[in-house]
Amino acid sequence: MTDAPGSAPGPLPGPGAVLVLGEALIDLVPTGDEAEAHLAQPGGAPANVATGLARLATPSWFAGALGNDGFARSIERRLLSAGVELGLCARPDLPTALAVADPGPDGTGYHFHLQSTATFQLPQRMDVERFAAVYAGGLAAVVEPAASAVAVTARAAAAGGPLLVVDPNVRDDRTLDASDGGRRLRELCELGRVVKASDEDLAALWPDATPDETCRRLAADGRLVVLTRGSRGSTAYSADCAEPVSVPATPVEVVNTIGAGDAFTAAVITWLVPRGVRGGRLPEFTPALLQDMLGFASGVAASVVGQAGTEPSLPAPV
Structure with missing residues (x-):
């Protein structure tokens, strides 16, 4: 195996560059009316975020691992x-990991092929x-040996310097491993200065609290949460504002939901940077600023x- 050095051999990151840490894999997505037919498309939440940032004109550096097969070349x-x-x-x-998508009325589930x-x-x-800024999350945060690398990098970011998202x-x-994975993700959220999560994420990680209660607790420590x-919109929590700010989802005819959350995350980072x-600082938020951020990301x-597909674009001017 060849490993990347600790710093880039080519161009160095300029002002506003974002480091995205995590997995790039292949999603196998059912296509057409044939249950056996699947479309292979590049995916992985961090790779989607890295792509989304670049598409939104935010300098994006992906720190993942690309293998030696045709799937890796496609990625x-x-x-x-x-x-x-x-x-x-x-x-x-080594070959590339696969995620077999299982779309349903309540979202898309996945079955993973990760070993070796x-x-x-x-x-x-x-x-x-x-x-x-540094982005962390996804499968790499819970699957070894990536999980240890993510934890070390996240702690370094949280200690000062970039904004940890x-x-x-x-x-x-x-x-x-649901138990160990949940522990790792809770620790990662506690390190972050910005936490973006779905209501399903928070219900799984903190089942004894409502998502709203969890968001308020995390935000009270100075985070943007x-x-x-989904279709019910989004809400931002900041200690700068007395109450959370919500916006509805942007109306659109739904064709695909895979990658929508990653595009939202890339948009939040693009708005913040x-x-x-x-120095890990957040802007001083007002309700109007939070509404603007959520509207852009939506x-x-x-x-x-x-x-x-999963490639985002800038929203049309209103």
Whole structure:
């Protein structure tokens, strides 16, 4: 296996660059009316976020692992075509992990094929100080050996420097250790300065509290917490505001929901980075600012929901 060095051999991150840490894999998505037919498309929440950032013109560096098969080459083409910098990626001589999507009326479930794959052989040394923000979450936060690398990098970011953004992206599958995974994701959320999570995520991680109660508790410690509820819109919690701020979901004819939450996260980061987040600082929020952020992110997520792919675009000017 070849490993990425601790710093990029090519161009260095400029102001406003975001480090995205985690997995890039292949989603096998049912297609047409044939239950046996599946479309292979690049996915993985962190890879989706990295692509979304680049599509939204935010400098994006992906620190994952790309293997040696055709799927890895497809993932690489997707990331590079979006403008994602791959100088920090590890390049193990292993195949790519697969996630078999199972869409249903309550969202998309997944069944994972993870063992002996390149996907979780993340680089172990990250110079986070060069970045304005660091994103962590997804399967890499709970699947070893990636989980240890994510935890170390998240702690380094939380200690000062970049803004640590966490999206737990809770997944339920027989291949995952629910108890250990839940512990790791709770610890990651507690480290983050920004936590974006769905109501299902929070109900799974803190089952003894309502999602609203969990968001208020996390925000009381100085975090920005963004709660997404699918077609029911989103809510932002900040200690700067007496009450949370909610916006409805942007109306759109639903074609696909895969990747919508990742596009939302990329949009939140894109909105935050130009507003002085260096040193882990958050802007001073007002209800109007929170409403503007949520409206922007909702529009970006709608651009994914309204099409067959997972590539977001900027919302049209109002």
